[in-house]
Each structure stands twice: as structure tokens, then as C-alpha cells.
Amino acid sequence: xxxxxxxxxxxxxxxLRRAMERDPKxxxxxxxxxxxxxxxxxxxxxxxxxxxxxxxxTPLAESGIVGTAxxxxxxxxxxxxxxxxxxxxxxxxxxxxSQVAKLHYRSQGKVxxxxxxxxxxxxxxxxxxxxxxxxxxYFAHTAGLKVVSCANPDDAYWMIQQSIESDDPIIFLEPKxxxxxxxxxxxxxxxxxxHAARVARPGNDVTVLAYGPMVRTALDAATAxxxxxxxxxxxxLRSLSPLDMAPVYESVRRTGRAIVVHEAPGNLGxxxxxxxxxxxxxxxxxxxxxLRVTGFDTPYPAARLEEEYxxxxxxxxxxxxxxxxx
Amino acid sequence: MAKGEVKARAHTTRAVPEPAFVQLLTPExxxxxxxxxxxDFTDDEYRSLYHDLVVVRKLDAEATALQRQGELxxxxxxxxxxxxxxxxxxxLRAQDMAFPTYREHGVLYCRGxxxxxxxxxxxxxxxxxxxxxxxxxxxxxxxxGAQTLHATGYAMGIAKDGKVGSDDGEAVIAYFGxxxxxxxxxxxxxxxxxxxxxxxxxxxxxxxxxxxxxxxxQTRVPLYHRASGFGFPGLRVDGNDVLACYAVTRKALDDAxxxxxxxxxxxxxxxxxxxxxxxxPSRYRxxxxxxxxxxxxxxxxxxxxxxKQGMAxxxxxDAIDEEARVAAVGLRERVLNMPNPDPxxxxxxxxxxxxxxxxxxKEQFAKxxxxxEGSGH
Numbered sequence: 150x151x152x153x154x155x156x157x158x159x160x161x162x163x164x165l166r167r168a169m170e171r172d173p174k175x176x177x178x179x180x181x182x183x184x185x186x187x188x189x190x191x192x193x194x195x196x197x198x199x200x201x202x203x204x205x206x207t208p209l210a211e212s213g214i215v216g217t218a219x220x221x222x223x224x225x226x227x228x229x230x231x232x233x234x235x236x237x238x239x240x241x242x243x244x245x246x247s248q249v250a251k252l253h254y255r256s257q258g259k260v261x262x263x264x265x266x267x268x269x270x271x272x273x274x275x276x277x278x279x280x281x282x283x284x285x286x287y288f289a290h291t292a293g294l295k296v297v298s299c300a301n302p303d304d305a306y307w308m309i310q311q312s313i314e315s316d317d318p319i320i321f322l323e324p325k326x327x328x329x330x331x332x333x334x335x336x337x338x339x340x341x342x343x344h345a346a347r348v349a350r351p352g353n354d355v356t357v358l359a360y361g362p363m364v365r366t367a368l369d370a371a372t373a374x375x376x377x378x379x380x381x382x383x384x385x386l387r388s389l390s391p392l393d394m395a396p397v398y399e400s401v402r403r404t405g406r407a408i409v410v411h412e413a414p415g416n417l418g419x420x421x422x423x424x425x426x427x428x429x430x431x432x433x434x435x436x437x438x439x440l441r442v443t444g445f446d447t448p449y450p451a452a453r454l455e456e457e458y459x460x461x462x463x464x465x466x467x468x469x470x471x472x473x474x475x
Numbered sequence: 476m477a478k479g480e481v482k483a484r485a486h487t488t489r490a491v492p493e494p495a496f497v498q499l500l501t502p503e504x505x506x507x508x509x510x511x512x513x514x515d516f517t518d519d520e521y522r523s524l525y526h527d528l529v530v531v532r533k534l535d536a537e538a539t540a541l542q543r544q545g546e547l548x549x550x551x552x553x554x555x556x557x558x559x560x561x562x563x564x565x566x567l568r569a570q571d572m573a574f575p576t577y578r579e580h581g582v583l584y585c586r587g588x589x590x591x592x593x594x595x596x597x598x599x600x601x602x603x604x605x606x607x608x609x610x611x612x613x614x615x616x617x618x619x620g621a622q623t624l625h626a627t628g629y630a631m632g633i634a635k636d637g638k639v640g641s642d643d644g645e646a647v648i649a650y651f652g653x654x655x656x657x658x659x660x661x662x663x664x665x666x667x668x669x670x671x672x673x674x675x676x677x678x679x680x681x682x683x684x685x686x687x688x689x690x691x692x693q694t695r696v697p698l699y700h701r702a703s704g705f706g707f708p709g710l711r712v713d714g715n716d717v718l719a720c721y722a723v724t725r726k727a728l729d730d731a732x733x734x735x736x737x738x739x740x741x742x743x744x745x746x747x748x749x750x751x752x753x754x755x756p757s758r759y760r761x762x763x764x765x766x767x768x769x770x771x772x773x774x775x776x777x778x779x780x781x782x783k784q785g786m787a788x789x790x791x792x793d794a795i796d797e798e799a800r801v802a803a804v805g806l807r808e809r810v811l812n813m814p815n816p817d818p819x820x821x822x823x824x825x826x827x828x829x830x831x832x833x834x835x836x837k838e839q840f841a842k843x844x845x846x847x848e849g850s851g852h
Contacts, residue, residue, distance in 0.1 A: 202635055208670060213624060213663035220574075220628020223607055226635070228628075240659070247618050248625070255602035256614060258824040292825050316827040391832055 151336050158328035160302035161191050163336075164309040165229065169199050172227060175313055178205040178214055179231030179267075188233055189269055189328055211241035215266065219248055222262045229313060235270040236279025242287070249318045250293030261316045265309075270298075271362045271412050272459055273326035275452040282449055283413035288320040289390040289422075296389040297343060298322040300364035302332035304387065307339040315343060322389075324362035344388040346396045352382035355469055356400040358423060359410040360386040363460060367410055370465035379469060389419055397423070398430050405436035406472045410460050415443035437475035440468045494697055496711040496743050499718040502771045504779025512722040518786045524717050525781060526795050527561045528774045531581040533799035534590050537806055538580075538597070542752040546810055547597045551578045555715075555747030558773030559680045561585055562720025563742070566728060567648060569611070572633075574626035574649045577615040578680075582650065586612050590802075591809050600813050620658035623649045623677065627664045630673035630737075639674045644732030646674045648724070654685025656701065657693050665705040665739075674731035676724065677702075677739040680714060682746035687759040699741035707737045714744030715773040745771075818844060 155163065169175045177192055177199075183206035186193030196204035207214050211232060218228035232238045238245075245266065252260045272281030289296045295317045299305040305323070312319040341347060349364055350371050359367040364385045371381035382400050386392065401407045407427050409420035424439035442460045450458050497512055516524070535553050542550040553560060560581025567573060573582055577596075584590050588610050596603030596615060607613040616622035626649035638645045655661050656679060668675045681698055683690050694701075702709025712723045720742055727738045745768040749756050781787040822837040 208663070208666050210659075210663045210666065212660055213627075213667050216621065216624025216660060216663070217628030217631060217667055220625040220630070221632045222628075223613070223625065224629045224632030224636075226632055243618065244621065244624065244660075248616075248621055252614070253827060254824050255604060256606070256824075257601065257604035258827065259604060259606040259609075260614070261827050295826070391830055 152333045153336055154331055155302045155306070155334050156329050156331050157299070157302045157305045157324070158189060158191055160306040160332075160334050161309050161323065162193055162195070163334075164306040165192065165195060166198075168229075168310050168313040169195065169203065172313075173203075174225060174227045176203050176205060176221065176226050176228045177231065178207050178218065178228055180207060180209055180214075180233050182206060182231050187231060189325065191267070191323070191328075192231065211237055211239075212244050215241040215244040215249060215264075218264050219244065219252070219262060222264050223260060227263045227313060229265045229267060232266060232268045234280045235268055235282040235284055238266075238268055238284060241266075245288070245294070245320075246291050250291045254293055262318050263313075263316050264318045265312045265321050266319070267309075267321045267323060269325035269328075270322045271324055271326060272449060272455050273362065275455070277452070278449065281455065283411065283444065285320070285322055285389050285411075286413060286418050289419060294318055294320055294390065295344070296320045296322065297387060298324065298361035298389060299387070300324060300327070300349075300359075300361055300385050302330070303334045303340065304385075306334045306336070308343060308387070311339065311343040322361055326362055327365060330365070341387070344391055344393055346387055346393040347385045348382065348396060348400070349385040350381070350383040352380035352404070354380045354404055355382065355406040355408060355472055356397065356404045357381050357383045357408050357410060357465065358386055358397060359383065360389060360419075361412075363410045363412060366460060366462060367465060370462045370469070373462055374466060374469060381469065392423065392426070394426055394430070397427065401427055401431045402434040405434055407431075407435075407439045408442060408465065408468045408472060409439065410442045410465055412444050412459055414446045415441050416446045418443055437472045440472055442468045494711060496713045497719045497723055498713040498716050499722060500716045500776055500780055502715070502776050504776045504783055506718075506780065509719075509722075512719065512726065514718050514722050516718075521777075521781060521784075521786055522791070524561060524565065524721075525774070525777050525787070526798075527565070527581075527585060528557045528717060528777060529795050530799045530802055531557050531561060531584050532774065533796075533803050534584070534806055535580060537803035538594065539748070539752060541807060541810055542597070547594070547752075548599045549751050549753055550597050551751045552748040553578050553581050555745050555768065555773075556680055556682055557581055558717035559714040559720050559742035559744050562717040563648065563678050563724040563740075566721050566724035567611075568646075568728070568732075570643070570645045571728060571732075572607075572611050572613070572626075572629055572645065572647045574613045574622040574629070574647065575615055576619075576622065576650050576652065576655075577617055578652075579615075579650050583612060586610060588612060590806060594806070594810050595813060598810060598813055600816055620651055620655035620661040620664075623651055623655070623661045623664035624667070626675060627667045627671075627673055630668065630675040630731075631671050633674050634671070639732060640734045642732070644674065644734070646676065646728040646731040648676045648678050648728065650678050650680065652685065653679065653681040653683065653690055653693055653698060654688065655679075656698055665701070665707075665737075668737040669706045672734070672736040674734070675737040676727040676731055677737065678724065679739065679741045680744055681741050682744050684746055684750070684756075684760070686750040686754060687756075689759075697741065699739055702739035707739065709739035709741065711741045711743050714742030715771045715776070717773055717777060
């Protein structure tokens with residue numbers, strides 16, 4: 150195996166480069182993605198090497214980015230759109246939900262839109278408002294879209310390439326506060342298909358489900374819980390729509406306990422859907438209700454409050470305690 | 476003023492007086508010259524334009540009747556806008572691509588497409604499923620203005636493919652109405668098409684109303700003036716003059732295919748019918764306004780022209796009417812014979828390669844439906 154030690158951001162950059170080398174129809178479009186390489190430098194150097202016809206600095210209009218991507222896709226291109234921050238995707242929401250998600254269905258399969266919409270998401274970087282949101286539930290709720298999130302450099306490298314190769318429209322959520330975390334990337338082969346969950350750490354006592362930035366938090370909690378003699382199994386969901394529930398059910402049937410962790414508000418979040426499904430499928434195995442550790446049902450707060458808002462190691466451990474309290 | 480009476484529109488609120496438009500055929504059927512635009516049709520071509528106008532209007536009337544009889548869920552009539560649609564539709568070359576709203580039945584017809592194609596959408600048996608690339612005519616778009624961005628992206632793709640700069644170049648036409656000009660997407664499309672020099676013609680059928688709202692609620696300047704602010708040419712054409720609509724669209728498309736970028740055409744016309752069959756225009760506009768526009772009817776003026784020029788006589792016009800009638804009967808029969816979709820098809824085509832979850836939902840729903848069989852329900 151050929152392994153490279155890359156940051157998550159560099160792994161995305163390298164994955165984009167591979168996809169562009171492989172298929173001349175792949176385009177990158179977004180605000181500041183050209184010379185600047187994006188505000189997080191995820192597209193760094195790509196315009197220099199592939200030209201401004203393929204790496205397109207767009208006008209500052211998100212609906213325009215996604216709407217023109219639809220036309221380019223009908224023409225046979227595979228656009229990769231960058232939305233600069235999570236909170237700026239909403240001007241494009243109509244195009245995503247009413248057009249991108251529905252055209253394959255209403256054309257009865259005659260139109261495919263292989264569009265990837267990359268969104269750096271989540272908090273923890275001390276930003277002003279609109280720069281720390283977790284909008285995944287809006288998109289996971291919409292039939293016709295697929296939603297994924299990577300949590301480590303190897304997945305970043307492979308999942309972005311798999312998303313671009315997919316014929317589905319994909320919302321690709323990047324855990325922006327983990328962009329600078331390093332890890333081994335196996336550049337020879339992908340370890341999993343795109344829409345598969347992974348056991349990130351095996352355990353026996355509680356199943357902890359997370360995705361994106363919260364996988365690291367869950368893993369840290371598992372390390373800490375070990376000192377208390379509790380064995381947490383951490384599952385990285387990776388795909389939020391569709392959810393890959395088989396490994397989750399298998400795990401919960403063994404542990405009898407499940408905790409879902411996400412930054413997004415709890416009300417009608419991914420955790421609610423997962424709790425419902427686990428209850429339907431694993432009812433007789435459960436020792437406790439499925440618990441959720443999430444952001445609060447408030448707008449994302451000011452930066453000096455985000456540590457209180459965001460789920461952390463202690464809140465995960467607190468939920469573990471509560472699960473054992475039943 | 477009695478209750479329920481509709482007040483005449485206050486034209487005095489306009490910021491500038493109504494400008495002249497490009498016209499080649501007067502409402503009386505007289506040819507007039509224009510310094511920049513001309514047509515060079517043969518007699519047969521003039522007659523075929525008349526043919527298309529009449530057939531398109533008759534098919535449209537049949538669809539309205541089908542809705543009134545409960546055979547269509549809704550219909551968006553093009554009545555009054557035949558010249559704008561036939562003129563611009565006939566101006567497209569084979570390689571050009573059109574992005575319609577839900578009212579471009581006349582353009583669809585001029586693309587050589589079977590007019591039955593969009594009827595399934597309005598009957599509710601599907602959602603208007605066709606391959607845009609096969610017909611060079613995108614699916615109808617219901618969300619107001621959304622298709623202008625799709626058209627812009629498609630036109631950018633043409634440029635990327637190197638298909639501009641010659642007579643064989645490709646161009647795109649994006650249709651929308653006066654109401655759509657207030658949408659963010661349309662304004663974004665103007666910006667994108669402009670800065671990327673996309674081979675695109677924005678074709679606005681200004682039919683004076685966005686459902687009930689008159690033009691004054693969308694703009695204080697003539698719509699075609701908007702183009703200059705975005706950095707491309709705009710003009711107003713007599714939207715009830717099929718010759719002028721053809722001439723200006725042909726020129727704009729050819730300019731686009733030769734690499735001269737986008738332009739805006741405002742076809743100044745009038746929606747003679749309702750917005751859709753669900754609408755009641757008597758609540759918001761007066762009869763005298765409608766009558767004034769009836770005098771500018773696109774078909775009447777071309778018929779007068781053909782008669783004056785000796786290109787056609789009553790027997791020809793009667794034959795066209797009969798052909799249109801037969802086409803309408805055929806359309807009706809095929810609408811009535813459209814099968815209802817199988818309930819289980821509602822799960823199909825959500826994703827290009829299916830989904831295990833939807834396969835499971837489909838299977839469960841099939842079992843559920845089967846559980847009623849033989850129960851008398």
C-alpha cells in the first residue's frame with residue numbers, strides 16, 4: 150500500500166485533482182476557488198493546472214452557482230460546486246431542492262445530474278454567525294439528494310472522488326474544523342463504497358453514532374471511557390442519506406445501547422431518524438432509550454459560547470452515564 | 476364605482492413613455508420596413524407561418540376545453556402569444572437549445588415535437604418527462620425563472636465545447652415572462668450570461684400580467700432596458716407580429732452562435748386568456764383593455780397580409796382550419812387514452828441506480844395494496 154500523510158484539507162485537494170485528471174468533464178465552480186484556491190484552500194493550485202475554463206471563479210451568487218451547474222450537467226459536464234460556508238447555501242436552496250433533487254425523478258430517469266455540492270460545515274472555529282451551521286437535515290430530508298460527510302483524510306480523499314464519479318446529486322459536507330488534522334491516506338484503493346458506515350472503533354457496551362466533525366469527539370470519548378472500564382463502539386455513519394443502518398443494527402443488538410452525536414440541533418435532526426429506526430429494528434435488544442447528544446434548539450450562538458453549544462467529550466460521557474442509569 | 480367592478484389600470488405611473496418596438500407587419504396586415512430587421516420568406520413560408528399560428532391556437536383551445544371537461548388538471552393557455560412563440564420558435568436552428576416555461580406549447584410545436592408530449596404533465600399522469608437533449612427542448616419548468624440559470628449553464632457548456640464562433644455554432648434561448656424578471660434567478664442569469672459571454676438569447680414574453688399583477692408591479696422601466704445595466708443589448712419587438720419576432724430572434728441567436736454573447740428580447744404581447752384554467756382574469760382587468768388587444772391579434776393580421784398579397788384565399792384558410800380541427804380531435808383522443816400510471820411506479824427514478832430503502836418501501840406498499848384485493852374495497 151502506498152500511504153501518504155495528509156491533512157484532511159490536502160486530501161480533499163488531492164482527491165479533486167485526481168478526479169479532474171481522470172475526467173475532462175469535471176468542473177470546479179464557486180466563489181474564490183481560482184487564484185485564491187478557496188477560502189480554505191481546498192482547490193489550491195487547481196486553476197493553475199487545469200485552467201480557468203475548468204476551475205471557475207463565479208459571480209457571488211449561490212443560486213447561480215447551482216442553477217448553472219444544472220445546465221452544465223444537462224450539457225454533459227460534472228460540476229463540483231463549492232459553497233463557501235454552510236450558512237450561505239440557502240440562496241441556492243431552491244435550486245437544490247426544487248431542481249437538482251427532482252429532475253431525475255420527473256424526467257423518469259432521462260436526465261441525470263451528476264453534481265457535487267461541497268459545503269464546509271459545522272462550528273468550532275470561532276467564526277461570526279452563518280459560518281458554523283450544520284444544515285444536513287434539510288438535505289437528508291429531500292428525496293433525490295444524497296448526503297455524505299467525511300471525518301478523516303483517507304475518507305476525504307476517496308469520498309470526494311466517489312461522489313464526483315456518482316451519477317447522483319451529492320451534498321458533500323466537509324468538517325471544516327478538521328481540515329488541518331492529519332492522517333494516513335491509502336492512495337491505492339478505497340476501503341469502502343461511498344454510502345457505507347464504518348466501525349471506527351470496536352467496543353461492547355454502548356454504540357456511539359457520529360459523522361463529520363463529531364467522529365473525532367466520539368473517539369476521544371471512547372478513549373476516556375475506557376479508563377472508567379466502559380467499552381464504546383464508535384460508528385462513523387459517513388453517509389447521511391441514505392443511511393447505512395445494517396452495521397448500526399448489528400452493533401446495537403450486541404451493546405443494547407445507542408447514542409447519536411451531532412452538532413446540528415436535536416429537534417428533527419438526524420438523531421431523531423436514527424433513534425426511530427433503531428427502535429423499530431432493535432426494540433427487544435435495547436437496554437435503554439436511544440439518546441441524543443446534539444447542539445441545542447437555538448440558532449448557532451456567538452463564538453464565545455460555541456464551546457457550550459457544541460457536543461464535546463464530557464457531554465458524550467454524560468449520555469453514556471445516563472444510558473447506564475436506565 | 477360599483478362593487479366588483481374592475482378599475483382601469485393607471486398607466487400614468489410609468490416612469491418613461493412607452494417606446495417604439497420592432498414591427499414588420501401592422502395589425503392591419505401591411506408590411507413595414509425596419510432599418511435593422513427584415514425577413515425574406517417565400518410565399519410557402521409565409522403560409523406555413525400562418526399554418527403554425529392557427530394549429531397552435533386550435534390545439535391550445537382544445538387543451539383548455541379538455542381541462543373544462545375534467546380531462547386535464549390544469550392548462551396554461553398561450554392564447555394571444557402565438558406570434559411570439561411561433562416567430563421565435565421558427566427562428567431556432569436545428570442545433571439550438573430551448574429552455575421553456577410551462578406555457579411554450581407553440582415553441583414546442585415549432586421544434587417539430589408531437590404536441591401530445593406536455594399533455595401528460597397537465598393531466599397528471601406524469602411530470603412532463605422527456606429528454607431535453609433528444610428534442611433540443613428542455614422539460615417545462617414550473618418554478619418561475621429557475622430555467623434561465625439552467626439555460627445559462629447549458630450555454631456556458633456550449634462555449635466550453637468550442638461550439639461558438641461559426642455558422643454551425645450553437646445557441647440557447649431561455650423563455651420567461653414579465654413576472655419572472657423580478658426573480659433573483661433571472662437577474663443572476665443575466666449577470667452570469669454577461670460575464671461569461673454565453674451564447675444565449677433571453678426571450679421575455681411580456682404578456683402584461685403575472686397572474687393578476689400588472690406590469691407596473693414588476694417594473695418602472697421598459698423591461699428590455701434592463702439589459703443595458705447587465706452589459707448586453709436589449710430590444711422590444713411587437714410580440715403579436717410573427718415576422719418581427721422571427722427576425723429579431725434569428726438575428727439574436729446568430730449573433731450568439733458567432734460569439735457575440737447574450738441579448739434580451741422583450742416580446743410585447745398580451746395574455747388574452749387566463750393565467751391558467753384556475754385563474755379568473757375578470758377580477759383584475761377590464762373588457763376594453765382585452766378588446767384593444769384583440770384588434771392586434773397575430774393571426775388576423777397575417778391572414779390580412781396573405782389576402783392582400785394574393786398569397787392565399789378563403790379556400791386555403793378553410794383548409795388550414797380543417798387541418799387544425801383534425802389535429803385537435805386527434806389530440807383529444809390521445810389525451811383520453813392516456814393510461815393512469817401504475818401506483819408502484821411512484822417509487823421509480825428517485826435515484827439513477829435505485830436505493831435499497833425505496834425498494835423496501837415499494838415492496839411493502841405492494842403488499843399493502845395487495846391486501847385489499849378481493850376484499851370488496
